Amino acid sequence: MPDLRHQLESSLRGRVCFMGLGNLDYGDDGFGVCLAEELIAEGVPDVIIAGTAPDRWIGQAGRSDHVVFLDAVEFGGEPGSVVFLDSAQIATRFPQISTHKISLGLLAQWAESNGTTKAWLLGVQPQSLKPAPQLTPALQKTLEALCDLLKTCTPDAGRGVPAPPCRVKLGRELEVNP
Numbered sequence: 358m359p360d361l362r363h364q365l366e367s368s369l370r371g372r373v374c375f376m377g378l379g380n381l382d383y384g385d386d387g388f389g390v391c392l393a394e395e396l397i398a399e400g401v402p403d404v405i406i407a408g409t410a411p412d413r414w415i416g417q418a419g420r421s422d423h424v425v426f427l428d429a430v431e432f433g434g435e436p437g438s439v440v441f442l443d444s445a446q447i448a449t450r451f452p453q454i455s456t457h458k459i460s461l462g463l464l465a466q467w468a469e470s471n472g473t474t475k476a477w478l479l480g481v482q483p484q485s486l487k488p489a490p491q492l493t494p495a496l497q498k499t500l501e502a503l504c505d506l507l508k509t510c511t512p513d514a515g516r517g518v519p520a521p522p523c524r525v526k527l528g529r530e531l532e533v534n535p
Contacts, residue, residue: 364441365510368477371422373511374403378411378428385436385483385496389427395504401511412459415467423475424468426461429483429496436484437495439503444469444476451478479503 377393379386393406403421407414411426418424432440432450442450448462459467465476481503484493492500 361439361441362506362510365506368441368443369423369425369511372403372420373423373425374405374418374421375401375425375427375507376405376407376411376414376418378407378409378426380409382488382490384485384487384489384491385429385481385493386486388429388481388483388492388496388500391492392427392500392503395500396507399504399508401508411464412467415464418468419471419474421474423477425477425479426464427479428461428481429486430461430478430480432480432482434482435495436482436493437499438482439499440478440480440482442478442480447476447478 375393375396377389377391379389379391381387381390390406390408393404396404397406405414405418415424426447430440430451434440444465447465451461461478465478468474468476481496481499484495491497
């Protein structure tokens with residue numbers, strides 16, 4: 358993923374908040390949540406697990422210079438392939454239809470409405486969105502690669518920086534780190 362590394366390093370300067378989106382009950386749809394859980398486990402600061410309710414957490418994400426939505430998105434690629442989009446590209450590709458309560462395009466606009474936060478999508482092509490308790494092997498492999506990449510190419514990731522107030526984990530269990 359050398360091109361993606363370059364894109365991330367050149368785009369994500371300053372405080373970065375990662376927001377995991379998706380539903381763990383539907384196989385690959387839970388990709389964003391699973392990646393966010395891994396980032397938290399690796400000590401990456403500024404991670405929110407929003408699941409299917411990202412609108413509840415957008416205010417906390419807006420405290421950052423950048424919010425990166427982590428999600429499984431249908432973009433016509435091979436299962437496990439990755440796309441990195443800015444807010445204009447998100448709005449063009451995902452204007453209204455969404456498996457979440459709000460479309461990614463509107464969510465990106467909302468995140469940027471404070472005038473200081475830049476919204477991005479790190480999306481992965483799902484293989485299956487059928488009910489399943491885990492990711493498909495293709496997405497599990499992508500998850501591992503992205504976790505390693507995000508730990509090493511974003512400012513302060515995994516470098517012992519204390520977790521700020523927006524580090525929230527929701528999911529199977531509730532854990533809030535103020």
